[in-house]
Amino acid sequence: DRLMQRKSAVDEENARLKNEFRNLNQKFKDKSQELKDTEECAQKKEEQSRLVVKNLEEENKGLNICCADLLSGLEKLRKQEAQWKKEKSGNDARI
Incomplete structure (x- = not known):
């Protein structure tokens, strides 16, 4: 009888441990x-993020080219303005 009680207690403990293991395994x-x-x-x-950075870099490159073109155009216009002023002052001097 004592042996049966012990076996029953061990079986209960085994069942509890199996259940605990199952729960822990599921959590894992x-x-x-x-x-x-x-x-x-x-x-x-x-x-x-890499794609956004790549797109921004490409856009920046395009903007840099655009700015360089605008600066070049501005420089040409300034030279043209200086030339016209020079021609105008020459014409004014002749008049």
Whole structure:
């Protein structure tokens, strides 16, 4: 009878431990999936950030070219203005 009580207690403990193990194993699987999802999300955000930076760099390059063209055009207009002023003062002097 004492042996049966002991066996019953051991069986109950085994059942409790199996249940606890099952619960812990499920928590581990859930956390592993959560970690995987978080890593994938971080990777996607990193890729999006890289793409945004690349696009901004390309846009900046285009703007730099545009600015250089505008400065070049401005310089030509200033030279033309100086030439016209010179011609005008020459014409005014003749009159």
